[in-house]
Amino acid sequence: MKVGVIQMACSVQANNNVERAIIKVEDAAKNGAHVICLPELFRSQYFCQKEDAALFDLAESVPGPSTEAFRQIAKQYGVTLLVPVFERRTAGVYHNSLVVLDERGEMAGLYRKMHIPDDPAYYEKFYFTPGDRGFQAIKTTHATVGPLICWDQWYPEAARMTALQGAEILFYPTAIGWHPKEKSDEGHAQREAWMTIQRSHAIANGVFVVAVNRVGHEAPAGGDGLEFWGSSFVCDPFGVVLAQASADQEETLVVDIDLKRIEEIRRNWPFLRDRRIDAYHGVTKRLLDE
Numbered sequence: 001m002k003v004g005v006i007q008m009a010c011s012v013q014a015n016n017n018v019e020r021a022i023i024k025v026e027d028a029a030k031n032g033a034h035v036i037c038l039p040e041l042f043r044s045q046y047f048c049q050k051e052d053a054a055l056f057d058l059a060e061s062v063p064g065p066s067t068e069a070f071r072q073i074a075k076q077y078g079v080t081l082l083v084p085v086f087e088r089r090t091a092g093v094y095h096n097s098l099v100v101l102d103e104r105g106e107m108a109g110l111y112r113k114m115h116i117p118d119d120p121a122y123y124e125k126f127y128f129t130p131g132d133r134g135f136q137a138i139k140t141t142h143a144t145v146g147p148l149i150c151w152d153q154w155y156p157e158a159a160r161m162t163a164l165q166g167a168e169i170l171f172y173p174t175a176i177g178w179h180p181k182e183k184s185d186e187g188h189a190q191r192e193a194w195m196t197i198q199r200s201h202a203i204a205n206g207v208f209v210v211a212v213n214r215v216g217h218e219a220p221a222g223g224d225g226l227e228f229w230g231s232s233f234v235c236d237p238f239g240v241v242l243a244q245a246s247a248d249q250e251e252t253l254v255v256d257i258d259l260k261r262i263e264e265i266r267r268n269w270p271f272l273r274d275r276r277i278d279a280y281h282g283v284t285k286r287l288l289d290e
Contacts, residue, residue, distance in 0.1 A: 001142050003169065003208075004033030004079075005253040006042075007232040007245045009216035014043050014058070018069055024252050025070070029077035031254045034142040037082040039214040039232075040150050040173040041096065044086070046214075046228075050221035051126040059088035062110060067099050075105030080140040082147055084173045087112070089129070096128045098147045098173060100138045109138035113149040114158060121179065121226055124151070137165035143259060146207070150174045153198055153211070157283065163205035164272075168259055170201060174213045177228035191229050191247075199239040206237045206266040208257055215248055237265040 006024045010017050021038055028036045041047075043066060047055045060066060066085050074081045080102055087097040096113040112131030116124045135158060137146050146167025152158045153172045162170060176194060178187050195211075202209040213232045219225025233244040234255045245251040266272065282288045 001034045001259065002032045002254050002256055003210055003234060004028030004031075004036035005210060005212050005232045005234065005243075005245065005251075005255065006036065006038045007212065007230055007249075007251045007253070008039060008042060008214060009250055010039075010042055010045050010214055010218070012045055012220070017043050018066065022069060022073060024250075025073055025079075025081065026077070028252050028254055029073070029079050031252075033079060033254045035080040035082070035140065035145060035169070037171045037173055037210060037212045038084055039212050040084045040175040041086055042084060042173075042214065045218045045220050046175045046226060047220060048124045048127055049121045049218070049226060051123050056088070056094060056127070059086045059094050062087050062097060062099060063107065067101065067107065071101055071105040071107075074101040074103060078103040080108070080142055080145070082145065082171050082173065084149065086127075093129050094127055095131065096124065096149055097131075098149060100140065100145060100147060102140050103142075108140055109136055109147070111136055111138075111147040111149070113152060115151040115155055117151045121221075135161040135165065137162055137167035139166075144168045146170045148172050150176060153194070153201075156201065156204065159201035159205055159207075163207050167207060168262060169208040169210060169257075170198075170205075172198060172209070172211045174211055174232075175228065176213060177226040180217075180224045180227050183227065187229075191231060195231070195233065195241075199235050199241070202235050202237055203239040203269075204271055206262055206269065206271065208234065208236055208259075208262075210234050213245075215246075215250060237262050
């Protein structure tokens with residue numbers, strides 16, 4: 001099968017972002033992609049660089065405009081789509097979410113981002129309620145997909161819980177980049193850490209990993225803004241990078257993957273078999289008492 005990765009820049013105009021995303025998804029489908037993923041919060045620029053209650057107006061219901069637009073595309077091309085959404089659940093309750101649309105255009109699953117950051121220029125706790133639907137493995141015609149979102153990618157527990165439910169491919173739609181003043185000193189190490197942790201999830205769980213980032217410089221709050229580092233990639237259950245996009249250009253990757261590779265790797269590296277499930281009770285505590 002083939003996975004499609006949509007790496008794109010995002011403008012201030014929501015309709016423009018959706019229209020361009022549709023064109024890119026159609027292009028991936030025409031080139032044989034069976035499962036296609038868009039970047040986190042692609043419908044707008046990354047608004048979490050500041051705290052502004054007026055920006056809640058960017059949110060939409062699920063189902064809503066984005067799911068309706070992409071539902072038609074999924075049905076027309078017979079593909080599975082992972083569509084990130086700034087979800088308005090009700091007045092005062094908003095989520096950073098992702099909808100999985102199957103090849104019939106039906107909603108196969110809804111994931112709400114579990115880990116919510118609060119860092120300079122990533123003020124997500126102001127906007128997003130933490131996910132309450134848990135980690136999920138969603139069966140589709142082409143594969144069992146495990147949707148996770150951006151900050152989730154740093155947590156081995158999230159990858160493990162998703163893989164244990166049967167996910168064959170972990171998808172991480174993302175909006176991550178450099179603070180421009182840090183790029184020269186820390187940029188290389190930051191991006192390498194981002195790739196390394198996700199490749200480690202592939203190896204530890206014997207699954208494919210697909211990371212989907214945006215590109216471009218965005219400064220909606222003024223000041224230095226963020227320079228998104230692109231570098232979207234697909235790696236196999238051995239952590240081998242099968243394809244990687246550039247750091248600064250829009251690209252659509254269509255990547256061949258063989259799900260039989262999961263069986264092959266897990267037979268030789270049986271990490272799931274050798275887990276000491278009797279000894280992990282402490283993982284549910286913040287810290288262990290000495």
